[in-house]
Amino acid sequence: MKTLSYMGAIVAVVFASACSQGDKTDRANVVDATVAYDFQKQLLSQLISAKPGDVVQIPEGKFQLNRSLSLNIDGVTIRGAGMDKSILSFKNQIQGAEGLLVNASNFIIEDLAIEDTIGDALKVNEGENIIIRNVRVEWTNGPATENGAYGIYPVQTKNTLVEGSVAIGASDAGIYVGQSRNVIVRNNRAEFNVAGIEIENTIGADVYGNVATNNTGGILVFNMPNLPQPGHSTRVYNNKIFKNNTENFGHEGTPVAAVPAGSGVVINSNDKVEIFNNEIADNDTANIVVSSYFTSGYYSDKSTQKDFDPYPEGIYIYNNHFVGGGTSPDRLELKALKLTKFGLNGSLPDVLWDGVINSEKLVNGKLPDDLRLCMDNGDAGIVNVDFINDYKNISTDIAPHKCHLSKLPQVMLDFDQPDTKQEGEDHLAVIEGANE
């Protein structure tokens, strides 16, 4: 090939002179004196020209970029010197809907920060075997509606690990895994986002060892209609989910804008979800909310695909440690409910359920066992708000929920060996130390 290309080049050289003159381009007009143009150009070029196996190093320092980065070569690692040392800042970004957009498999990004992107911080759109480790995504001005939507955002991926990372200030979700398969989200910290961690339309996700605090909603497990894949089988365990009481600053019209402030864990329309061994505390609306798509305010035949299942089914909540919560719910109807049903100094029970079930699936007036909402958390209670009948038959009867479901299998990732796991847990300690 070299020889042939060379031939072509020779032809060009011989005949190039007659009709054209060579010249050097001028530099682009400088638009923003704070931007590290040379660094940006070099990094863009490195990512564009990367070969499988390449490690793109981000040195220590804070680098101001104004254009979106992208990668579409498989097998590339992007590595910084630490999430507080190698910082890509996109303040004053003029182009691109993300900080870094990746469409590649066997991708690793670790030990760096992406700050203040105008849209999403890190989006991985399609790819297999994705590792996002010790990455900080942050909007440094704190929670604000004008912040970018998603922090860490793998969508339509297979085999994805998000660990040891930090997400702060996203106007939608800090860590958002959408339409994916086989996902582990562990040992991360999500703070001051509308949704701390959100698993949406995903099949097989383990969410554990995370800290979700000061979000509007801590950890969300959602299904949305009109997408190629409905999700199921998510396990949320060993997390610390507390004080997620930040006022909802999401954009109206987005699904998370419907989440009441003060929600610890929210399950919406998703099936086969297991919530266990978590420490869930002081979430002012409720420590756990289980709801159907009807509560999102969107449901209509016109807006929803025919075969969409809006009901959360097969929900198993057990061995969680609840403290406080439910003392000051968001939303008028919930405030009224608390006052009338639980009194001025009372609180909503740990689990708030909209009570909407699929009546077509009832057998002798009861849901089949595997579709039920089951609870086993000591004396933790539930309130069924009877949403579909406008809060008419509110019930706190736990008896229908004293049941057990078969447990979901662990999510296994081929590239995630036990020793790696140990390393991940070590990182958690470092992260927490760095932020507290």
Added chain:
Amino acid sequence: MSSWELRGSIVALLLAAVLSGVSGCEKPRSQVAVFGVDAIPAHLSDWHLIEVVDGVLTPNTGVVPYDLNTGLFTDYAHKLRTVWMPAGTSAIYDKEQFEYPVGTILSKTFYYPKGGDGAVLRTDNFADDYAPGRAGEALDMARVRLMETRLLVRREDGWQALPYVWNAAQTEAVLEIAGEVSRLHLKAVGGETSAFNYVVPDANQCAGCHADNFTGREISPLGPRARHLNKRYPYRGGTENQLVYWQKIGYLSGLPELDSLPSLASFSDADLPLEERARAYLDINCGHCHNPAGAADTSGLMLNHSETDWRRLGLCKPPVAAGTGSGERLFAIVPGEPDSSILNFRVESADPGAMMPELGRSLVHEEGAELLRQWVAALPGTCL
């Protein structure tokens, strides 16, 4: 690597020798040169596709200009598009996407009419861009400012995207895989001047749009497809349908009867039905991502020309991950209510975090946005 390159090179050598002095170029002009995938020249001129000769930019012999019924909006830039194929090869017709022969080079030169005082002009008059009597083939350098020329080169294993950026002296364009940003001043005819960032996308961003099958990641030409090309063009020998002309010069084989060919509307042709104009506009501006295999299939919103399901087209469809792009609105399209429709909000936005398309513009396309407003306003029904 195939042997066409070698053959092409030898043929080019011989032809160039024979044709020196008798081509359209007043000075001897080299034939189109072909370079291997790893031997890309830094200068556009080395390809000999288009060159500035005596004050006009002209395509070389065999480099055929073409136009589209409706094109992608790129900050009001005008575009000179060309196609070249190695001697003896032709594209094979297909309704969706032609099979272009290895060695095909497509070029698209973005330029603006000069607006005086260093500004560029916003106008939909293209006739004045050309030298007198040479409409469609000779850009008058006294009247235009060249910004960039993007090449798509057909390799054995797919298309290669190469962005070249023109220098201020307008004498050469240089390969810039990392793209480029220029501050321009756009002057509306008889109106105000406003500053904006003209952004040349980087090579990955080229692929971001041109990989309309996102999973396969193969990039492909978006414009030169039957439904976009099916229109007349002012060739030197007379105005003619482009597909017929391509067939005549040997660039297209297997072309069915002309009246059986697909054709999209010109979005600006007010004589055509609103629906056809809007769908043509959405197809070329949005359909490359918003199709069932595209990058934006994650949204569930499909805007490609062949979509027929109204909910997938956005009617009463709630957003999935629109973020800032929701504009505080509930549905992609609320019939009769462009001011309540996310689609209208996003095409009317110039905020990179909210606007659609995400790439390729810094400005709002007012005429396109207005067309989509009229279209949504005319849709019947409600979302209740």
